Amino acid sequence: MAEAVVGMQSRVVPRRLELGAVLMTLLLGLVGFVVLAPLAMMLIASFQLSPPGRTPVYGLDGWTKVLTDPSIASAFWNSISLSVVREAIALVVGVMLAWLIARTDLPGKSAFEFVFWIAFFLPPLPVALGWILLLDGKVGLLNQWIAMLPFGVESFFNIYSFWGIIWVHLCTSFGVKVLLLAPAFRNLDASMEEASRSCGASTLGTLFRVVVPLMAPAILVSTVLGLIRSLEAFEIELLLGVPAGIYVYSTKMRDLIQFEPPQYAPSSALGVAFLGILLLLVWLQRRYLGQRVFRTISGRGFSTRETQLGSWRWPTFSMVLVLALLITLIPVVFLVMGTFMRAFGYFNIPNPWTMQHWQRVLGDAQLIRAFQNTLIVGFGSAAIGVVLYGVIAYVVVRTRFYARGLLDLLSWLPWAIPGVLMGLALLWTVFKVPGLLPLYGSTALLVIALVIKSMPLGVQLTKSVLLQLSEELEEASRIAGGSWLTTYRRVVLPLLAPTLVTVAVVGFMSAARDISTIVLLGSNQSRTLSLLALDFAYGGQMERGTVVAVLTVAMVVVAAFLARLLGGKISISTN
């Protein structure tokens, strides 16, 4: 039955209201709220000259200060230069490492991958503490040994410096890069490399001219992720930078709040300014990646023949071994050593070693409670986070939801607010928005805060893996008769499972380490290990803080190990 075709324009047929669209809009609303409310608070606070809790007085002083104060400009500059240098080095080395692990016959590469996996999860603070013992300008062991050498110089290394900060960060950055890039490298079709080799290109030449360009999307994603992460970094800059007078934007924000009276307005204005930069970076990333498909996993066969390293095999092995040890074992060993020192960092006092710190900490009744709280808060935020980030990532990547671009953008925004202000912003949110007050002081609020905090990383990780999955894998399930839910459950989730495990562990560790976000939100009952450590530091008991740091590292290693057992990696599952 032929319809009259003449004069027919293609009509826009109005869509029925579908359950899917409704649910996704609800999701958009939820995410929008939890992300935009604190941001809005921050924005308002940047104009509010009177301290919070008092009758508001508005003005532009905060912004004037941000825009004219040279120390703030130099803090910004430091942030940028630290990030760029760190990312550049991490990228070059990371690409090499990922390639070595994924595509060559490097001996022990699965062991190395595990080491870098651990490095990924190691909290930077304990690592920094360990390195302080070695690299402190005056009393660092390494410096002392170097000074003893015939041509030795005093204070060769100084960890309280620009390069000190970069070094400690690199210890974790390498792990991040390897984790993100190795799976993508692995999924490349070996025949592309072989084509290059057969044209006469050397191994390295092939790496740079063929492999790297093909990996460009994955590399770009991890670079932008890394840049953003390093821009908002805080703990290390606080520990190593502030004593040397090197401020970055996040430590500057904290600094401002600690003045008498606390300068909330410029601090918030600084945060809002950073938001601008963050948006720029996100825009850049989307522009260059855009909707580009970089499907490398389609369920199609691919060969992964290894590149032979030849005579370079063992030298490379040694170099990678040294690097792997440098970023994991060495700082941890020295940190542990440090916990037995009577006074941290003092080797030359009488009886420098003692067990007392361990005894005090382990015998402390608060420790058990702190552990419990850490577990509750950590698991809670990890579990909720995984579900939420997975759904957001799926909606953004796979559906044709009209506002998925907006949802994507929203998921980035929490990175603009460092923990320092996030806690405050959430506090103001809970107080100002009607109906939220009952949350105050509850563990639930802590969990929500931490879920928000980890959202950018969690969503990005999940997205990057989802992007590598061909849509046809899901379509094959649909056409075979599977509903959307069945497809998600039996095809997407199992393939995503390793990444989701990783995201869960990342969320857990991030929650366990967090201080600044939750310090204002929690009550005495909900004190976690990190807050306990802070308490020790307050009381001038740095040594006990290091014991807690070691306990945290132990927790990390266990968690990372478990995650690995559960198949964690940042890739799809290929049994």
Next chain:
Amino acid sequence: MRIKAIVVSLALLLVLAACAKPAPTASQPVAGASADTPASAWAQIVEAAKREGQVNVLGQGGEPVSEALAESFRKAYPDIQLEYTGLAGAQMVTKVLNERAAGLYTVDIVIHGTTSMINGLLPEGALDPIAPALVGPENDPTKWRGGAYEFADDAGKYALLFLAGMKIPLIYNPNMVTPGEITSYHDLLDPKWKGKIAMLDPRVAGAGLASATFFYTTPELGREYMQNLFSRQDVTITKDDRQLTDWVARGQYPIGLASNDFTALDMRSRGVPVESLPAEAVKEGTYMTAAWGSIGLINKGPHPNAARVYLNWLLSKSGQEGAAQAAGYPSRRLDTSKTGLRESVIPRPDVEYRDLSKERYILQQEEIVRYMRALIPD
């Protein structure tokens, strides 16, 4: 898959279970409170306090302090649950003021330095006069310094001071500085100390700002001295007391100003080379401080009777001794033991000290900070 679902549901249940704390129930103070309350009236108050069942105290962070202010009370009054939260001054003010602005009244008592009290809580009407709550057998002003309670606020009603210690002028490295070398603050202007002095940030509330206030308000020193010190001597600033102590002990900066020398004392006991210069050694003397030892009674606190019981306990001899030990400064209550406290921090009974915890000085802080920020730009 199923395991995951179970884990997820468990986690969610945990989270839900940990949700909102029950709202505090209002309670009325038992009538008939006055300075010489007969035992039966006090017993009624204690009963009422036990019925309230809880008291919320905000104080300084750190284990020694919570030990002294919380643990001991719990042992004395096991029926009254004490919620102690340790926060830094600025955070404490933020928490209290924000809660109140939202109509939440969860805190009964605040124990903090006077800056937070006077500059933070008092202007917002968050403090009630404390005298009506000072009932109970321990209430005896005659046992205190000067025969009366001292208050930080000029009105003499709101911020009760209970600690008084002498601030050490400076800490030094005994291998690099001989004690007799420094007899006056002006000695620090000697070119040989250029680049060798570190100081706790004087622009930040705490020992740093207190020292700056001392310089500012001491006639022999004043702005001129500060100008000379900071512009000529290359003073390095730090915000962390432990770091300051480390710098001094390792010889990086052999002289440390404005130190909270408890860290130094602690380190010294472990064999680390750092010493404190006693106040008598220096011509200009030093100032008195209450450190974190001032009490405020929060307006509309949820457990007024329990608050009274706590106050009564805190002001007792044992309560004060515990606090003094934790702070390292003596209590203003005269019959408390001073064993274990350093000689150098105990105020001489015959000397007139300026108490920088008082409102007059606190109010000057903003001006001083501004001056310091100009002297030491960020």
Next chain:
Amino acid sequence: MSSEPTVLELREAVKHFGRVTAVDHVSFTVQKGEVLTLLGPSGCGKTTTLRMVAGFERADDGDIEIDGRLVSSPRRRVHVPPEKRGLGMVFQSYAIWPHMTVFENVAYPLTLRRLNKAEVKQRVEQTLDLVGLGTLGDRPSTLLSGGQQQRVALARALVYSPDILLLDEPLSNLDAKLRNLMRIELKRLQERVSVTVLFVTHDQIEAMSLSTRLAVMNRGKIEQLGTPKDVYETPQTPFVEDFLGRVVRFQGTIVDLSWKGMLVELDSVGARLQIDSEDETLALGQRVLVAIRPEDLEVLRPGEKRGTNTLSWTVEKVLYLGSECEVLLRSGDAAFTLVVPRARATDVQQSLDLYFPADLLRVWPADEAGPTGSDPNLSETEPTPVTATP
């Protein structure tokens, strides 16, 4: 026309992507048991049409009916989701799930349909046998070769006996040899199972050898729909002519068969061509059609020798078109037009030697889908050289 019932019907299907009309009022029907191919260059809308039938693309206008049931009609606000259409589909990338074994992959649709374990096992094994993978049930799917993956995909699509099988360029990811093999197998499979097939490809030879009917598509429209013979012999538009005309075909007889392949003696030319074909259904003495794309031919320089599979052609006409030239070649009764790049134009003299690579020659039975044997292809018709379309 076949008297079989219609299993698929599209009526004026339309799909826009932004301002581009990918599918422009496409209509066709598919009868039970036939193979309908959508043939065309990339971007012509064939894949989009297929995906509209599958339900992955929502039509903007037009109706789609499967087995008389309306599955898509924007006007009537009908859109049956893919999982409810009862179709089978093989994707271009095969989409074999890496986290499952071969058995699990193929069993998946059956488990969705709640069959009991024994029945599932039986049907999966049956289907695996059918595609020639009987022994590979337990193998993890990541350890399969390309050809094996394709077979698994086929098995998965067929195991629940769908009414229609959709094939999205299933052979284009295989190497030439495998492609040949699979093409033959597909044909056999289709006949054996007698499933209706909607096939999408850009390869004319595939289309011609496999289809019952084919639809040549260009820019979203069907230019011509008919049997391969009709379309090939009587192209109705210049595009169809051009698109299909680019095939060199001969009729011949198999004169030798060995493990290496076969030797076919061409009718009109009288020469012999060695062909690497593993088609075991072809017998000695059978009449066959041999085809190759002109771009696969090698123009030999004067004096260059290659041995077997070299045919000499007389140059009848040369048409210079700037960067290239069209040469009308003839040998005996066979004639065709070859496009030669200008750089090689100097090699074109009186005669031209062409080398026919043995592995790129296709061969299939002369009485099958495809122009029937009585037609000595091109000797009667003057092939029209490509000129600017009016």
